[in-house]
Amino acid sequence: MLSQISPSLMSKISYYSSFPSNGVSLRQMVEFGKNPNQGTMLRATQFLSDELPIRLAKRVIELNNLPFGLNKMPSILRVKHWYAESFQELIEFPKIEIAGYIRDKYRNSFMNGKAYYTQFDASDTQYLPVDTGSYIQDFTNLISAIKRRHDPTMISMAWGIIEWKNKDKDNQVNKEIQIFLDRFYLSRIGIRVLIGQQVALQSQPPQKDYVGIICTNTNLGDIAKEAAENARYICQEHFAIFDAPKVEIVCPPGLSILYLPSHLHHMIFELLKNSLRAVVEFHGLEKEEYPPIKLIIAEGKEDITIKISDEGGGIPRSGLPLIFTYLYTTANIQFDENSFQFNEFNAPMAGFGYGLPISRLYARYFGGDLAVISMEGYGTDAYLHLSRLSDSKEPLP
Numbered sequence: 001m002l003s004q005i006s007p008s009l010m011s012k013i014s015y016y017s018s019f020p021s022n023g024v025s026l027r028q029m030v031e032f033g034k035n036p037n038q039g040t041m042l043r044a045t046q047f048l049s050d051e052l053p054i055r056l057a058k059r060v061i062e063l064n065n066l067p068f069g070l071n072k073m074p075s076i077l078r079v080k081h082w083y084a085e086s087f088q089e090l091i092e093f094p095k096i097e098i099a100g101y102i103r104d105k106y107r108n109s110f111m112n113g114k115a116y117y118t119q120f121d122a123s124d125t126q127y128l129p130v131d132t133g134s135y136i137q138d139f140t141n142l143i144s145a146i147k148r149r150h151d152p153t154m155i156s157m158a159w160g161i162i163e164w165k166n167k168d169k170d171n172q173v174n175k176e177i178q179i180f181l182d183r184f185y186l187s188r189i190g191i192r193v194l195i196g197q198q199v200a201l202q203s204q205p206p207q208k209d210y211v212g213i214i215c216t217n218t219n220l221g222d223i224a225k226e227a228a229e230n231a232r233y234i235c236q237e238h239f240a241i242f243d244a245p246k247v248e249i250v251c252p253p254g255l256s257i258l259y260l261p262s263h264l265h266h267m268i269f270e271l272l273k274n275s276l277r278a279v280v281e282f283h284g285l286e287k288e289e290y291p292p293i294k295l296i297i298a299e300g301k302e303d304i305t306i307k308i309s310d311e312g313g314g315i316p317r318s319g320l321p322l323i324f325t326y327l328y329t330t331a332n333i334q335f336d337e338n339s340f341q342f343n344e345f346n347a348p349m350a351g352f353g354y355g356l357p358i359s360r361l362y363a364r365y366f367g368g369d370l371a372v373i374s375m376e377g378y379g380t381d382a383y384l385h386l387s388r389l390s391d392s393k394e395p396l397p
C-alpha cells in the first residue's frame, strides 16, 4: 500500500478529478455487453481506462477535504491511499494510442508478463501492433485486483468514523458528513458495478439470461424467497430461537425484471433482517409463534414496488429522521476493529447502522428508492421501489 501520496501523484489526481464522470444506464450496459467480442471488449477497456481514474480521483480529493479532522483518521487515510494507489495503477497502464498500436516499450513489458510501470521517454517513438486479447485480459486482471483491494473500504470507513466519534463526544455524523458518505458510497457502487461487469464479461462463460453480472430475467419471487431464508437463518442463530418469524411472500407469478440479482438480494435481505429483529424484540424471545412479516411485490408500468410490513412495534417519530443516518443503530453491540472483518454481503444481524442507508443507495443507483413508514406501537412498512425502465443513468456524484 502507498505510505503517502507524492506531490506529483496528488497533482495528477487533482487534474483528473476536474473532469466530469460519464454515467451509464443498466440498459446501455446490457446493450453493450450482449455481444462481448474483442471489438466491444476493447471499447469497454478504453472507456474504463478513461473513466475509472476520474471517479477514483474525485474520491481522493473528497477524502482529503473531509472536515472536522475526519480526514486525519488512520482508517480513512488508509482508504484514501487505496484510492490513490488504484488511480496510479490505472493511469500507468498503457493506452492503445493509435488504433491497434501501442508504444513499443510498453508492448515489451506486457509481452513479458511484467507490470506496466515503464516510463515512456521522448526517444521512444516507435509504435507496434498490440495483441488485443492479452491487452484486454491484462487490463481486466488489473481492475479485478483493484476491486479486491477495495473490498474492505466500507468497513474501514465505518471504523474511521467510529475512531473519530470516540475521540471527542461532540463528534457526530452531521448533515455534511452524511452527504459526503452518500456520495462516496454511491460512487463506490458505480465503480464496482463497472468493474464487476467487465470482469464477468471477460472471464465468465455466457450464461442464460445473463449479460455479465446483470440478469435480464431476475425473478423477484425467487430472490425474495432466498433473501427471506438467509435472513431467517441469521435471526434464528442470533437470538437462539427455534423458529424465526415467517415471511409471507405475495408476488405475481413469474414476475421478472432486468436487474442485478446481488443488489436486489442485498436490499431485501437488509430490510427483512430489520423486520425480523423488530418482531422478535417487540414480542419477546419466549413467544411460540410470531406475527408473520408480509412481503408484497406489485407490478406497475414504471416501478416494481416491494413492500415489507412487520408487526415489530414500529419506530418512534423522533427516531425516524435518524434511521438513514450512517452508524445510527438501536442495536446494542460493542465493536472492536476485528468485528469489522466481515464481508459487506455477509453482515451480522444488526448493529452496524449501515443497512438502510446503503440499501437506499443501491435502490437509487438504478433509479429506484426506499422509504420507511412507521406506526409506533404496531409496526413498520418499508417500500422498495425499483425502476422498470432501466434507462436512468447512474446518479453520479
Ligand SMILES: Nc1ncnc2c1ncn2[C@@H]1O[C@H](COP(=O)(O)OP(=O)(O)OP(=O)(O)O)[C@@H](O)[C@H]1O
Pocket: 270, 274, 275, 278, 310, 312, 313, 314, 315, 323, 324, 328, 329, 330, 331, 347, 348, 349, 350, 351, 352, 353, 354, 355, 356, 357, 380
Ligand atoms: N422494521 C423496523 N422496525 C423497527 N425499527 C427499525 C426497522 N428497520 C429499521 N429500524 C431501526 O432503524 C435502525 C437503523 O437500521 P439499519 O438497518 O440502518 O441498521 P441496523 O439494522 O441497526 O444495523 P445493520 O448495519 O447491521 O443493518 C435500526 O437499528 C432500528 O432501530
